Amino acid sequence: xxxxxxxxxxxxxxxxxxxxxxxxxxxxxxxxxxxxxxxxxxxxxxxxxxxxxxxxxxxxxxxxxxxxxxxxxxxxxxxxxxxxxxxxxxxxxxxxxxxxxxxxxxxxxxxxxxxxxxxxxxxxxxxxxxxxxxxxxxxxxxxxxxxx
Ligand SMILES: [Cu+2]
Numbered sequence: 001x002x003x004x005x006x007x008x009x010x011x012x013x014x015x016x017x018x019x020x021x022x023x024x025x026x027x028x029x030x031x032x033x034x035x036x037x038x039x040x041x042x043x044x045x046x047x048x049x050x051x052x053x054x055x056x057x058x059x060x061x062x063x064x065x066x067x068x069x070x071x072x073x074x075x076x077x078x079x080x081x082x083x084x085x086x087x088x089x090x091x092x093x094x095x096x097x098x099x100x101x102x103x104x105x106x107x108x109x110x111x112x113x114x115x116x117x118x119x120x121x122x123x124x125x126x127x128x129x130x131x132x133x134x135x136x137x138x139x140x141x142x143x144x145x146x147x148x
Contacts, residue, residue: 049073056093060139077113084108089131
């Protein structure tokens with residue numbers, strides 16, 4: 001520990017203290033970005049929006065019912081668990097709600113998100129139409145229930 005501190009002092013001429021702070025802040029923010037969603041499903045995003053994590057696989061969506069409040073921003077974060085070696089759809093999955101103009105397409109083993117605000121109460125169907133069976137596949141559908 002003392003050795004480390006000595007080294008720090010010796011290098012002060014080259015490294016400004018604010019540079020350390022900047023590095024610590026950036027690293028901390030990066031780590032937090034990775035760690036927080038894992039522990040905090042459905043918490044608040046950076047914009048104050050509610051966040052919903054959904055996984056898409058050839059077996060369907062991991063979540064079939066989402067609840068949200070009218071007039072409150074909602075972030076849907078879609079992850080495709082499938083690899084690009086899937087012959088049908090190439091491992092992509094979609095989260096689309098026509099009535100709200102929402103269309104998220106997650107690349108194979110990747111995540112994409114969109115933030116939107118449901119204007120009023122109602123039940124909105126979401127679906128994936130880029131993999132096997134597409135919209136006809138009953139497991140690649142779900143309901144967004146918006147309450148007032
Ligand atoms: Cu799909």
